[in-house]
Amino acid sequence: MGETIDRAPEQNELVAAFIAELRHWRAIAGYSQKSLAKQIGYDSSYISKVENASLSPSREFAEKADAALHAGRALVRRWKAMHDAGIGPEARAHGGSAGDPQSTPGTALVVEHEDAALSFHGGMVETHVRRLLRNVGIEPVTSYLIRISVDRFPGDPERSNRLYRKDPLTWEEINLRARCGEEPMTWRVVHDRDAFKELWLLFENSDGRFPLYQGESTWIEYIYTVPEDKWGPWWKRAIRLPTRRLSLAVILPAERQPTVWGLETSMTAEATPFRTPFTKELNGDNVAFRWSTDDPPLHARFRVEWKFKNPNVAGEEDLGMDQMSPSDKMRAAGVVQEGESILAEVARPFDLPAEAEDARRVVSELGAKMERIAQVHTFAKGMGLAAPQIGIGRAAAVVRTPEDHVITLLNPRIVGESATVNEQYEGCLSFFDVRGMVPRPDVIEVEHQDIEGNILITEFTAGVARLVAHEIDHLFGTLYRARMRLGVLPIPVAQYTGTGKRWGFPSRDH
Structure with a gap:
């Protein structure tokens, strides 16, 4: 130290x-x-x-x-x-950064039930969280850490930074309210940044203190708001304490014709859709999407995203989507576009299993972004996404086959390929206005790793081989233009007749 x-x-x-x-x-x-x-x-x-x-x-x-x-x-x-402010590189700052108060030795909290809801009200997005806490430790619990984080344009940090520098998220907008049972809770701010707030809810108020003692349970709840133009179309719940039940609701304006989907990432690198569907209920001017699960894994993350088919708010990111070019649609969905340096760089491999948690986070982001992109375009041939395409220079990619099977690739490289080659049109999310005729091997062998660091070799054929090869190219800084035959150029998407159709291969490859 x-x-x-x-x-x-x-x-x-x-x-x-x-x-x-x-x-x-x-x-x-x-x-x-x-x-x-x-x-x-x-x-x-x-x-x-x-x-x-x-x-x-x-x-x-x-x-x-x-x-x-x-x-x-x-x-x-x-x-x-x-x-x-006169703080030099050799300086030592007084004190340190406090960790979660619930991590103090001797304290141990269990969340018996987290019930969270997000809703839209008059240009504001309201988050309402209720947690039934039980102290199974030996020390009284006197505080509870919460975080408020916003990102209007996921995948485009500079754009989000510009937004929040110009118009930071304020405490007046947040209008935080918190209670423990019937008692109002006060709080102490840890971090106050343009787009991120972190604070301790305190088990006290002006009338006195009410710690949560060993063996006791209590409900706490807090509510905060964020202006709609500062909130992106996503909401994430993270399981940081042992939790017995998680239930959530996303309540959206019915007139905007919302579509909602969810993605879960847990202790494996696989990012999967919610295991059970949302229930959908029309209630007056709103439609409520509800979902719940029992005993979610510790450190799991549950990400909900939505798209408005009929947006009516000025500045809404999806406004005029039908009039956008294909590339502009992908840019709006958070896909890095051709010309950005990260697309020409070799992605850094993961050191597995040491960086397993890093890999899980990246795969989770890829899965969430793929769900968002799937709302923008129909991918009859399947689709893939590599980490550099969402601004992360790590060697990870996710491929979804036409049969909706998800393939997660960590540190992949092609180690074998067939002598036979076929030539088909491909599209790339990073320059989606054109399609290019690209020769690829019929069969490839790919060396990759699982989350535990075990080396695997998997064979891919036909259309899946093409999808996988395309994404591996991204991890080595190569776009499909470099694979096209000399003198052959991409064609405008308007001239392409294969949209909504699968690639054609001999029946043996199906």
Whole structure:
């Protein structure tokens, strides 16, 4: 641990803001401290000290981390604010970053039931969370950590950063209210950033304190709002404590003809649709989509997304979707477009199983984005998505076959291919206005890894081989244009007649 020195409260706030920004973008990109350090040429202990507030970061570190995490200069701006306040790279910030209060030794919380609802009201998005907590530890529980995070344009961090820099999320907009049983709860803010708030709900108010003692249970609830133009079309629930039951509801305006889907990622890297369907109930001007599950795995993430077919809010991302070009539709859905440097770079492999959690996060993001894209376009031939296409430079891709079978590829590379080749039209989500005639082997053998780091070799044939080869190319910085025969050019999508049809292969390949 580095030596700590006293600093002014406003300096400590700037240090805490940089730490929170760094952790936020690490989580989005799916990097551990170790993997980020390896990517940018730093020792992992350096990042650990930065995040523990025992070492102030250098300008070089801020620049390299920002570029590696595709943070849209957010980290550099946080660093500059510290620098302007006289906080140098050799400085030691006083104190440290507090962890979850429920992680204090001796305390142990179980969530008997989490019931969460999201709804739209007069231009605001309201989140209402109720949790039945039980203290199974030996120490009284006096606080509970919650987070409020918004991202209007997932997959386009610079665009989101511009939005929140110009118009930050404010406490007045959030209008947080919290209760424990019948008692109002106060709170203490940990991080207050443009698009992210973290705070402790306290088991106390002006009338006194009401800790949760060993063996006791109680309901807590909190409600907050976010303006609709600052909220993206997604909502995620993370299982951070042992939870017996999770139920959620997404209540959307019926006039906008909403479509809703959900994706679960747990301790394996597989991202799968919710195991049971949403129930759908029309209630006046709203339609409620409800879903529940028992005993969700610890660390599981449940992501709900939606699309409005008939948006009526100025600035709504889907407004005029029918008039957009195919590439603009994909850009609006968060797919990185041709010309961005990340599409020409070799993706960094995962160190498995050490980076298993990183891999799970990336696969979860890929699955969620594929669900969103599937609402925009029909993929009769199947579809695939590689991590660089959503701004993450890691060696992961997900392929969904026409039969709706999901193939997850970690650290894949082609190690064998057939001598026979076929030539078919392909489309790429990163330049979707054209289709190109691309020769590919009929059969490929792919070496890849599972989440435990075991090396596997899988054979793919026909259309699935084409889908898999296309995504592996992305992980090596290659677009299909480079695979086309010399002199052959892509054609405009308007001239392509294969939309909605499967590729044609001999019957033996079906």
